Amino acid sequence: MLKIRDLRVAVEGKEILKGLNLEVGAGEVHAIMGPNGSGKSTLANVIAGRDGYEVTGGQIEFMGKDLLDLDPEDRAREGVFLAFQYPVEIPGVANIALLKEGLNAARRYRGEKELDALDFLKLVRERIKLVDMREEFLYRSVNEGFSGGEKKRNEIFQMAMLEPRLALLDETDSGLDIDALKIVSGGVNALRSEERAVILVTHYQRLLDYIVPDRVHVLAGGKIVRSGDKALALELEAQGYGWIDQATGAAA
Amino acid sequence: MDRSGNWGCCLMSVSEASAAAYVAAHREKHKQLPGGGIAALDAQRAAALEQLARQGLPSQRDEDWKYTSIRSITKSAFAPAEPGGDCPAAFIEKHAIAGLDAWRLVFVDGFFAKTLSDTSGLPGGLHLGGLAEGIRSDGARLSTHLGSALGPIPHGFAAMNSAFVADGALIEVEEGLKLERPIELIFVSGVGGEGLLSLPRNLVRLGAGSQATVIERYLSYSEGRGLNNALTEITLDDRACLDHCVLQTIGERSFHVGGVFASVAKEAILRSTTVTTSGALVRNDARVNLDGELATGHLDGCYLAFGRSHIDNHTHIAHNHPSGISRETYKGVLGDRGRAVFHGRIVVKQDAQKTDSEQSNQNLLLSDEAEIDTKPQLEIYADDVKCAHGATVGQLDETALFYLISRGVDRATARRMLTQAFAADVLNGVQCVPLREHLQSFTAAHLDAVLSDQLSDR
Numbered sequence: 282m283l284k285i286r287d288l289r290v291a292v293e294g295k296e297i298l299k300g301l302n303l304e305v306g307a308g309e310v311h312a313i314m315g316p317n318g319s320g321k322s323t324l325a326n327v328i329a330g331r332d333g334y335e336v337t338g339g340q341i342e343f344m345g346k347d348l349l350d351l352d353p354e355d356r357a358r359e360g361v362f363l364a365f366q367y368p369v370e371i372p373g374v375a376n377i378a379l380l381k382e383g384l385n386a387a388r389r390y391r392g393e394k395e396l397d398a399l400d401f402l403k404l405v406r407e408r409i410k411l412v413d414m415r416e417e418f419l420y421r422s423v424n425e426g427f428s429g430g431e432k433k434r435n436e437i438f439q440m441a442m443l444e445p446r447l448a449l450l451d452e453t454d455s456g457l458d459i460d461a462l463k464i465v466s467g468g469v470n471a472l473r474s475e476e477r478a479v480i481l482v483t484h485y486q487r488l489l490d491y492i493v494p495d496r497v498h499v500l501a502g503g504k505i506v507r508s509g510d511k512a513l514a515l516e517l518e519a520q521g522y523g524w525i526d527q528a529t530g531a532a533a
Numbered sequence: 534m535d536r537s538g539n540w541g542c543c544l545m546s547v548s549e550a551s552a553a554a555y556v557a558a559h560r561e562k563h564k565q566l567p568g569g570g571i572a573a574l575d576a577q578r579a580a581a582l583e584q585l586a587r588q589g590l591p592s593q594r595d596e597d598w599k600y601t602s603i604r605s606i607t608k609s610a611f612a613p614a615e616p617g618g619d620c621p622a623a624f625i626e627k628h629a630i631a632g633l634d635a636w637r638l639v640f641v642d643g644f645f646a647k648t649l650s651d652t653s654g655l656p657g658g659l660h661l662g663g664l665a666e667g668i669r670s671d672g673a674r675l676s677t678h679l680g681s682a683l684g685p686i687p688h689g690f691a692a693m694n695s696a697f698v699a700d701g702a703l704i705e706v707e708e709g710l711k712l713e714r715p716i717e718l719i720f721v722s723g724v725g726g727e728g729l730l731s732l733p734r735n736l737v738r739l740g741a742g743s744q745a746t747v748i749e750r751y752l753s754y755s756e757g758r759g760l761n762n763a764l765t766e767i768t769l770d771d772r773a774c775l776d777h778c779v780l781q782t783i784g785e786r787s788f789h790v791g792g793v794f795a796s797v798a799k800e801a802i803l804r805s806t807t808v809t810t811s812g813a814l815v816r817n818d819a820r821v822n823l824d825g826e827l828a829t830g831h832l833d834g835c836y837l838a839f840g841r842s843h844i845d846n847h848t849h850i851a852h853n854h855p856s857g858i859s860r861e862t863y864k865g866v867l868g869d870r871g872r873a874v875f876h877g878r879i880v881v882k883q884d885a886q887k888t889d890s891e892q893s894n895q896n897l898l899l900s901d902e903a904e905i906d907t908k909p910q911l912e913i914y915a916d917d918v919k920c921a922h923g924a925t926v927g928q929l930d931e932t933a934l935f936y937l938i939s940r941g942v943d944r945a946t947a948r949r950m951l952t953q954a955f956a957a958d959v960l961n962g963v964q965c966v967p968l969r970e971h972l973q974s975f976t977a978a979h980l981d982a983v984l985s986d987q988l989s990d991r
Contacts, residue, residue, distance in 0.1 A: 329939050332931065357941035369936040373954025382950070383940035390941070422954075423936075439940060 282307045282344060282478050283447055289338035290327050297323045299503030308475040312489055312514060313482045315500035316522040321482045322366060325451040329363035330356050344446065358390035360446030364436035364453050371423040379423055380442050387443065408441040412468045430461030437468040448479045454488035466491030486518035501525040551607035552589040555693055556582060558613050566699045567665045568672035577680055581695035590689040600874040600906040601845040605814055606788050611730035611760040613697060614642035618724035620754060625649055625719060628752055632967035635717040636661060641724045643731035644700045658707030661716060664734060665700040678736060682766035682796045690790045694732050694764040701733035704747060708740035715746035715965050727757035735765040739773035746776040746965050753784035760788045767795035769803055771825065776964045777805040783812045785840060792818040799825025806833040806963055808972055809844050810979045816845040823857035834863040835959045835976060838871030839983040845874035852885035861892040864959045866952055867903035868983060875907040883914040892922040897955050949984050953977045
């Protein structure tokens with residue numbers, strides 16, 4: 282589904298990703314772990330198409346298409362979803378208005394009919410239960426005045442509505458207490474399917490107790506330096522990231 | 534200009550010269566003005582005329598007009614409109630606000646048009662009609678109220694309006710009467726042709742404990758040049774509550790100089806919202822005197838300056854007594870070569886202890902050529918007060934933009950959603966639901982149109 286080859290990305294002239302390779306298949310959950318500043322968030326943002334990330338080399342292929350060739354809105358419509366590390370507060374734009382616009386834009390893109398108000402509302406009511414949010418949140422401005430946990434739940438709710446093929450969860454666990462973490466993880470697990478891939482970007486192993494990954498990668502110095510199964514995450518938890526400096530130092 | 538200097542040959546400044554045309558027009562007109570012979574009224578008009586002749590129309594040398602040049606208005610003189618302009622009822626219906634069940638007064642080029650108005654089923658205790666009618670039947674009494682909320686005449690335009698004072702809306706609500714229906718005033722200008730001057734004067738007086746909603750709408754009948762010089766005086770007695778809204782949607786070649794002057798007594802509440810979406814040059818003066826303890830004044834505004842519009846909101850809230858509350862939020866969206874001015878003056882008198890005042894002016898600049906001059910001005914002479922103010926000028930938030938886009942929303946729609954949200958926010962305070970919905974959908978649609986113009990220009 283997702284094939285990243287030798288990806289090089291610079292931010293403000295500084296190279297952050299230095300030849301990253303990654304393949305994620307449909308139905309798989311991959312965790313990207315690594316120390317702060319290793320480029321984890323850069324990877325998530327560059328896949329989603331955020332401005333300010335300059336791709337200086339390499340390719341990203343998504344569902345057989347050149348992803349880097351697509352505008353960010355078209356990436357979303359092709360099925361890429363980024364759950365933000367810091368969900369943005371947007372006063373005056375109702376949650377439900379954003380969802381309706383986003384969902385119908387994707388349907389138009391795929392040549393499908395827009396959902397009528399009734400079907401849309403039915404879908405909304407069904408999906409909002411996944412993250413245990415009250416319906417009043419639908420009519421509130423996007424993330425405005427939401428607690429940290431409510432913001433992250435709202436991200437997963439949006440994911441549930443937009444039904445992406447590839448979900449990128451950027452530090453979704455950060456700032457969550459244990460109850461919120463359980464709700465968010467529950468939502469993500471409910472959305473796991475054969476057709477959907479998930480990339481979890483996280484600093485901590487904690488999230489992976491609740492969303493068990495198929496593969497774990499360690500990103501350091503702009504490259505993936507180790508890959509393994511879920512046992513690797515536990516190893517990292519025990520050892521920390523200190524060993525990486527030695528490993529990459531030795532390799533260089 | 535130094536009158537004694539080398540410029541002796543041109544003693545008269547440009548602004549005086551342009552005022553002279555109106556002074557001359559007054560000489561022609563004054564016999565037609567209603568209430569002639571009522572000494573107090575005659576004296577008021579004469580004093581105002583004298584001030585207009587002496588002071589002239591404002592120039593940029595006046596501190597209060599520093600950022601607004603009226604050259605486009607003084608380039609040619611406008612002729613005071615005549616009554617009797619024929620505006621089809623269909624025009625009024627076309628511009629009706631959906632779902633608004635209101636008493637309606639229509640003014641054509643500044644003159645009350647009874648046949649287009651609807652004042653059926655007025656309750657006892659409400660006087661609603663044309664000011665000229667009122668002056669003819671009850672002029673001596675009304676002359677004591679005219680000019681009282683206005684106070685000292687601030688500039689040549691207000692002097693002009695006062696010199697010509699003739700018609701407009703007269704709204705008097707008796708003590709304790711709470712009006713269930715809003716009152717809608719529709720001012721249609723340019724009906725009698727191009728180059729006309731409308732001079733409505735509105736008098737709104739609410740007795741103690743009464744409540745009302747008054748909506749002023751200014752529309753252009755045609756695309757031609759025209760000048761509105763409109764002035765509204767509002768007097769609220771103790772505990773009265775007025776929701777007031779001014780909606781200006783005049784033509785691109787029209788000018789509007791308007792003033793709302795209010796006196797708010799003890800525990801009374803004025804909420805006034807001014808929305809301006811068009812016009813070549815619009816100047817809104819809003820002056821609120823909090824003239825009793827615990828008086829409340831809310832002044833809100835929303836202005837959309839696109840094309841070559843120039844919109845100037847000049848506000849002045851005076852806390853004259855203790856424990857007054859004022860809230861002021863003005864939000865502007867500027868694009869193309871639009872210009873806007875916000876001047877927010879708040880004066881807290883020495884006796885006005887426990888004043889609670891907040892002011893904010895926020896601007897969204899969508900083009901490099903748009904310009905905003907914003908100037909908060911707090912003068913605080915009391916020592917136990919809470920006053921906060923802030924002004925911002927910015928562009929659309931790129932992070933918010935990307936957030937929407939990352940959900941599949943296209944860039945143009947995302948820009949529109951954010952811009953509309955920015956503007957609509959200030960309209961949430963409008964209490965009358967059909968009016969609020971109209972203002973929100975109207976500004977949204979207006980932004981839709983101007984923003985898609987901007988995008989297609991690229």
